[in-house]
Amino acid sequence: MNLELTQQIRDQARGLLKSGTVKGVIGYERASDGLTARPFFAYELTGTDQLIFDETCSHNLVKYLLDKKGEKMAVVVKPCDSLAINLLLNEEQIKREMVFIIGVSCTGVVETAWNQKSQTLQARCQTCRLPKPVVYDFLAEQEPIRRLEGELYPDILEMEAKPIASRREFWHEQFGRCIRCYACRQICPGCYCPECFAEQLSPLWVGIRIALGENELWQTNRTLHLAGRCTGCNECERACPMDIPLSLLNRKLEKEMEELFSFRAGLTSEEQPPFATFRKEEKLGFEE
Amino acid sequence: MKVEYQPKVIGFLCNWCSYAGADMAGTSRISYAPNVRIIRVPCSGRVDPLLVLKCFQRGADGVLISGCHPGDCHYTEGNYHARRRFALLRNFLDYLGIAKERLRVEWVSASEGQRFAEIVASFTTELAELGPCVKERSLG
Amino acid sequence: MNLLASKDNLIRWLDLLLHEHVVIAPVRVQGLTLFQPISKAEEVDLDFDNTTLPPKGWFLPPTETLFSVQRNDGQTKLVPAMVERDALIFGVRPCDARGIALMDKPLLQEPSDALYRERHARTVLVGLSCRQARPECFCTSMGSAPNDASYVDILLTEIEVGYIVQVTSKKGKMLLPESFTEYEGVLPTPPEPRAVPIKDVMPAMKGLFDDTYWERLADRCLHCSICAYVCPTCYCFDVRDYSDRGNIERVRSWESCQSSGFTRIAGGYNPRATKGSRLKQRFYHKLLYFPEQFQDIACVGCGRCIKACPVNIDIREIIDDLQQLEAKSGA
Numbered sequence: 047m048n049l050e051l052t053q054q055i056r057d058q059a060r061g062l063l064k065s066g067t068v069k070g071v072i073g074y075e076r077a078s079d080g081l082t083a084r085p086f087f088a089y090e091l092t093g094t095d096q097l098i099f100d101e102t103c104s105h106n107l108v109k110y111l112l113d114k115k116g117e118k119m120a121v122v123v124k125p126c127d128s129l130a131i132n133l134l135l136n137e138e139q140i141k142r143e144m145v146f147i148i149g150v151s152c153t154g155v156v157e158t159a160w161n162q163k164s165q166t167l168q169a170r171c172q173t174c175r176l177p178k179p180v181v182y183d184f185l186a187e188q189e190p191i192r193r194l195e196g197e198l199y200p201d202i203l204e205m206e207a208k209p210i211a212s213r214r215e216f217w218h219e220q221f222g223r224c225i226r227c228y229a230c231r232q233i234c235p236g237c238y239c240p241e242c243f244a245e246q247l248s249p250l251w252v253g254i255r256i257a258l259g260e261n262e263l264w265q266t267n268r269t270l271h272l273a274g275r276c277t278g279c280n281e282c283e284r285a286c287p288m289d290i291p292l293s294l295l296n297r298k299l300e301k302e303m304e305e306l307f308s309f310r311a312g313l314t315s316e317e318q319p320p321f322a323t324f325r326k327e328e329k330l331g332f333e334e
Numbered sequence: 335m336k337v338e339y340q341p342k343v344i345g346f347l348c349n350w351c352s353y354a355g356a357d358m359a360g361t362s363r364i365s366y367a368p369n370v371r372i373i374r375v376p377c378s379g380r381v382d383p384l385l386v387l388k389c390f391q392r393g394a395d396g397v398l399i400s401g402c403h404p405g406d407c408h409y410t411e412g413n414y415h416a417r418r419r420f421a422l423l424r425n426f427l428d429y430l431g432i433a434k435e436r437l438r439v440e441w442v443s444a445s446e447g448q449r450f451a452e453i454v455a456s457f458t459t460e461l462a463e464l465g466p467c468v469k470e471r472s473l474g
Numbered sequence: 475m476n477l478l479a480s481k482d483n484l485i486r487w488l489d490l491l492l493h494e495h496v497v498i499a500p501v502r503v504q505g506l507t508l509f510q511p512i513s514k515a516e517e518v519d520l521d522f523d524n525t526t527l528p529p530k531g532w533f534l535p536p537t538e539t540l541f542s543v544q545r546n547d548g549q550t551k552l553v554p555a556m557v558e559r560d561a562l563i564f565g566v567r568p569c570d571a572r573g574i575a576l577m578d579k580p581l582l583q584e585p586s587d588a589l590y591r592e593r594h595a596r597t598v599l600v601g602l603s604c605r606q607a608r609p610e611c612f613c614t615s616m617g618s619a620p621n622d623a624s625y626v627d628i629l630l631t632e633i634e635v636g637y638i639v640q641v642t643s644k645k646g647k648m649l650l651p652e653s654f655t656e657y658e659g660v661l662p663t664p665p666e667p668r669a670v671p672i673k674d675v676m677p678a679m680k681g682l683f684d685d686t687y688w689e690r691l692a693d694r695c696l697h698c699s700i701c702a703y704v705c706p707t708c709y710c711f712d713v714r715d716y717s718d719r720g721n722i723e724r725v726r727s728w729e730s731c732q733s734s735g736f737t738r739i740a741g742g743y744n745p746r747a748t749k750g751s752r753l754k755q756r757f758y759h760k761l762l763y764f765p766e767q768f769q770d771i772a773c774v775g776c777g778r779c780i781k782a783c784p785v786n787i788d789i790r791e792i793i794d795d796l797q798q799l800e801a802k803s804g805a
Contacts, residue, residue: 077786079609084786087693105785110693113749160781161609206429214431214468223503225527225536228733229698233784243384245735251384252472254714254727256536259391259472266430267384273422285784287526287700289505298429302422324414326404330421332439334404473716473725 051099051150054186055122058148059094062120068146069117072107073097079161085110097122099186102163104155106130106279109235111140120146124155126170128179129277129312130235135181136315137275139238149182170280170293173198180313199301205294217262223288224261230282230292231268236275243267269295274303274319277312306330341395341461343370343454346381350408351443352400358447366451367458370398377401378439379412383423386437390427391470396436396461398453403441413441435460436467477639477650478657481520484630484637487651488515491562495598498532499564500525509563518564523608524776528570528706529563530577533593536703536728540589540713543722557592562649564600569613569774571601571625573706579768581709598645601626607667610777612790615670618774621661633662670790671797672771678800679762683754687799691792692750694785695732701756701779701787702730707772712736731755757792 059071075086075096082102087110088094099122107121108130123131128149134140154171157164173196178185205213228244231237243251244264252263269276269292276296283292303309307320347353353374359366375381378401386397399420401413420439428434438457442450479487491497492513499518501510507522509529541554578594581587604611604620613619623629627646630637638661639654641647702708712729715722729736732753737746746752764772773789780788 078780078788078791079786082786085694087690109696113693160783160786210428210431210433212431213429217430218470223506223508225703225728227699227703227730229696229700229784232696232698241735245733253716253725254537254712254729255473255725256727257472259470262391262470263384263387263472266387266426270383270423270426281784285696285698285700287704287782299422299426302425306421306425307418321415321418324411324418326414328417330417331424332417332421332441334441473718473723 047098047100048188050188051186052097055099055148055150056094056097058184058186059088059097059120060091062146063088063091063094067118068120070114071097071120071122071148072110072114073122073148074099074103074105074107077160081161081163082158099150101154101156101167102158104158104168104281104284106233106235106281108134109233109281111145112235112238115140115144118144118146120148122148122150123179123182124150124152125176125179126152126174126277126279128181129176130279131181132312132315133236133275133277136317136319142315147179147182147184149179149185151178151185151187153188168280170278172196181315199297201294202298202301205298218258220290221261221265222258224256224265224290225288226256226261226264227287229285229287233281233285234272235279236272236277237268243271265290265292265295269299272296273299274307274309274321275311276300339462339466341369341458341464341466342393343396343398343457343461344389344394345370345372345398345400345454346375346378346385347372347398347442348378348401348408348413349374349376351402351406352378352440352450354444355400355442355446355450358444359451360447362447364447364451366454369458369461370454377407377409377412378416379407379409379414379419381416381420383419386423386427388472390432390436390467391472393469395464395467396438396457398438398440398457400440400442400450400453403443406443432467433464435464476657476661477641477654478636479630479639479654480636483651483653485515485518486653488518488564490651491649495560495562497562497564498529509565520565520602522565524567524570524604524778525565526778527704528573528776528778529566529599530570530573530706530709532561532563532597533574533577533590534581534709534711534728538589538726540724540726542724545720555589557589557596559596561593561597562600563597565602566599566626567604567776568601568620568622568625568629569611569616569618569776570706571599572613572616572618572622572774573776574599575625576707576764576768576770576772576774577709579770598628598649599626600646601629603629603631604665605632607665608777609668610780611667611775612670612777613775614667615672616771616773616775620664620667631661633659667775668790670775670793672793674797674800675761675771675793676765678796679758681800681803682796683758685799687795688754689750691787692748692753695749695753695787696785697732697734697749697752698784699728699730699732700782700784702732703728704778704782706774706776706778707760710736731759753787757789760789761793761796 062068070089074083077084106127154167309320407413424434424437500507500522502519506526544551581590623640627643629640711726713726738744760772
């Protein structure tokens, strides 16, 4: 456990609850394995002692703000998670005055599973460019802040270089395994439709069969709905029980959105996402 | 006897320009390749990427999306949105293993019957060279 | 009398079985171990902890066609789906075998589920004892054991020189080859998984239906369906009809009580609209309703849901919490 950060988070949470500024604090506590972290909601002062922060705090807690729209909540966010706050502010899903953001300056989180903790940083952390959250009310800081540089999309470039037939085969293999548990959707801060297209009956976009064709429709359209909106927390991939490499889909579109529209999701809450706008003069490769 | 491979093309044509353009080809007695099955839509901006994917799953070898020329959209800006969406989809399909050449976006006005016929002809020829697309069954 | 099979003989036997049966066995797929039909015995992973998904998918597949409708010359014919071949599931852990026995209770009671019944009748289960208890395991608290032979036709237990073969059914006996020799030694002591006291959980639940505990727990829950899909005893499904170019099919697929689309009823009303109410349903069904109806808790202690849950909803913790809450309120 990172004592320095944990203490700052606990103090802040205590202050907020004591003064009645917030109804509750969304943070992390130790999981039932005694090793990793899990989301935790502190509503009482006594609960704040359970709050922790360390390199196993992978969850993007911003998702939970969508369930708590009526109440002012405090939420602990890492720099990557804070991008999702901007996304939800931009899309008017949360109100800034209803959230107290406890930012954490982060040195990266490691790969974890229940009762397992690896020593290596998650891939996304190895190329993380954000030293501190893009939006916060209080910052729990620690020194030194490491800024990591590196190629952002080596795996995507590798996939793009494969022959087209083997790409098709690769994705069929991956989608074929999907069991449509929708954990990828449920954990995603960008997925908040009251009724997902995958569950709509009229029109029936995707059938109920848990089979390659339907799974492909689900996964590809899930990704497309997040184009220019995915903030790269990669929680979907971490949640997937079938080890489908969802970051290869999400980050492909992240790369495309950057190349086509010079846009990265979540950096500000003001800029309109690419699919909400257009420029008349752009050609985008289509002849006129 | 060897039957020559005939690619199947689904064409989503906007009601205001491209569908009328295809109609113009017909009334002007310009013959064009019968490979395209036309679906009339209110606007190119109405075409959801999922519909395109479903076409490929159900046996299309190519999908043509055609709308009014930029600036001429009946709904002012539908085709601008379509342009952005399909610029992305084309690259994404390619990444998934469906060659980007299989998705074409063209702007055809109501008076461009000849142009519509030429687009269908060149698209069909190009698809014939690519060969059949891998199909995948889905229901619903 | 138990038998002994050397590893080589076991592999040869499996290859032999492939002539007459579809053999479904644990196979490594990327980082996962999945039950899959094999074409050669050497594909089998014999050193797995437990499979990512339970073997229930063979009896109740993630997706299956129940029947199709064929139309010819104005005639309409219903063609029910058939089970084509006899199957053998190899490498079933004792807890998962109990899971199938528990699914039998609702699905084989009359009127029974025809396809499930048919698959059941034509499937042989070859179990594999656990050499070690994993941190998520608690099978002994849920009516089974790492070396429980009660719910399989044949149970294999690995020892240094090969596998001890216990045969518990006629179906199993008929399949044994002559290459297996008699074994008079004792069975190894099974590992001891963590014990979870459950004595007071049923009475405790009766008083806690409206407790705020459920809402608090639901705060964290994402309401995905991982827990239901990795569970060896969850058997909910959805059914829908599809018409595709004149070909009509009735399809069923796994569904789960955690999905709001599943609990929603005709007309759009959702009796379990809140997260808390759906999460509660999962545990009330497992720990109270199912035992009231079928005398057993609908959990076998395999621990898959604990391992796979992205936010660590741990059924063992909940069982403990409920009993403690009740003890506190009673005192």
